Amino acid sequence: MSFLANRMTQIVPSPIMAMVARANALAEAGRSIIDLGIGEPDFPTVESAKRAGIAAIENDKTGYTPSAGIRELRQAIVSKFWRENGVAYNLDQIHVAAGGKQAIFNAMLATVDAGDEVIVPAPYWASYPDIVRIAGGTPVILTCHADHGFKLQPEALERAITPRTKWFVLNSPSNPTGAAYSERELRALAAVLLNHPHVHVLADDMYEHLVFGTFQFRTMAWAEPKLYPRTLIVNGVSKAYSMTGWRLGFAGGTSELIRAMNSIQGHSTTHPSSITQAAATAALTGPQDDLPLRRKIFEARRDYIVKRLNAMSHISCTAPEGAFYVYPSVGEALGHVAPGGKVIETDTDLCAYLLEHAGVSTVPGSGFGLSPFIRISYAASERALEEACDRIEAALAALQRSS
Ligand SMILES: Cc1ncc(COP(=O)(O)O)c(C=O)c1O
Incomplete structure (x- = not known):
């Protein structure tokens, strides 16, 4: 054995x-x-974040922080969600973690029981199915074909939903395909989800700043505001501000879910590094050029x-x-x-x-x-x-x- x-x-x-x-x-x-x-x-890494990280060390901002994260960072994230995504959150609706990956991990551990299903469109970011399994759930993989631009079709989503479906993971723009859902495509998926009030949406917006041509990035909770109460938006500074090694991701959702995610984190990593939190605050509030x-x-x-x-x-x-x-x-x-x-x-x-x-x-x-x-x-x-x-x-x- x-x-x-x-x-x-x-x-x-x-x-x-x-x-x-x-x-x-x-x-x-x-x-x-x-x-x-x-x-x-x-x-x-963007200059503002580098400087803030160095200043945090020099000014001895090196002790524990609340497991929810420092107030300045959560405020910067609230402002970011409003400014860039048109989605309003309070401070107690914001979770910060050591990377978007850990935010997803915390969300799954906080919500998924044995037998719960999580819909993951394929091609998928390789960590989703494993995180679901570690949390005890069952990933339900839906193949999205190249002739649909690797995007999930509403009929396929409808067919996959069962009474055990807990989450639908929506990653746009996608790792690994780069496919991104337009506002119209999001609304078509939302129309399905509106008929299934027990299904929550994990919107992984990690690559939102990297969209090309005239494409307009939209997040699901903006495209269909009725889904706001059951959407968790996950994002972070890794890709946008070239901060992969700093380890800082964040999420916005209901205060009930965020409290649970903070509680899980409080018993594992406690919080992301205090230095990283200072650097991420500067990245989000500093020059965006x-x-x-x-x-x-x-x-x-x-x-x-x-x-x-x-x-x-x-x-x-x-x-x-x-x-x-x-x-x-x-x-x-x-x-x-x-x-x-x-x-x-x-x-x-x-x-x-x-x-x-x-x-x-x-x-x-x-x-x-x-x-x-x-x-x-x-x-x-x-x-x-x-x-x-x-x-x-x-x-x-x-x-x-x-x-
Ligand atoms: C789609 C997607 N989500 C989340 C993450 C996690 O990023 P991080 O943990 O560095 O914030 C990645 C990283 O590769 C990713 O590609």
Whole structure:
């Protein structure tokens, strides 16, 4: 009998981490590796946050804070939700945690009982199903196909709802596809949810600032205000302000739910670092001019990578509305033979081939619940992207039809 808890049998090791580990091993062995597997901006943390973090240390703001977070930060989050999303919260409706991931974790632990179902559209951010399982619930995965832009269709949502459905997870713009739901698309999903008052919405808006062209980001509680009382908005500073390592995420919801999430956190990490809280307050209240500049850079990179990929053999890619990922189909590459004789049978095989043969790290769609696709992060410099595209192009061109 294993010493480990039964729940450990349910958790799938992250394919991203496996890819990162192999890429690191190759890099340490002296290979030139271009990392398009990671999910973090390649920009430094915004200046206001850096300075506030340093000041917090110098001014000895280094003791415990309330587990709900410091008042200034919660106030900054209240203002952010109102200013950017048109959603009104009081201070006691705000939760701060060590990353959006922990906020989701706290929400699931606070609400999910054994047998409860959580609807997760696929392709999904790999942590959702595992967080649900750790909390004792059952993830209900709904596949969203490329011909619908990887977006959940209202009829599929309707069919999936049961009396045990507790949450519907809505991640827009999406990791891994970059797909984002328009106001009209949100309303169509909301129309279904209005008929099922027991279903709550977890709106993961982590990439809200990264939407391109004329696309307007909207959050569900704004698009359908009747859902406000049963929506938890999760967001954070990781992607918008390049603060992934600082670990600060936040959520807005009913005061009952937020109290429960604070209570769970009070018995685990207590609160995010006091220094990080000061830095995040400055990021949210300081100058915001980096956001549109960075968005423009990401948009140009998206356009570049989509164009390059579509000019290659065995791969095809639609242009997503947001985030910094593309999710090209690699179905045409399957069944082909790599130099050396290995047959590429899955998207995992293709990613391994691109890493070993071309020195480019990507992540297989199998880790996000939809194959045969790969996720490419374009949070990398223009030079790195160009070089990576050249290498992928050559590697794909080297695949031979199997005889
Ligand atoms: C969709 C999505 N949600 C939440 C997170 C969590 O971000 P963090 O815990 O860094 O705030 C991530 C990070 O990759 C993400 O991609």
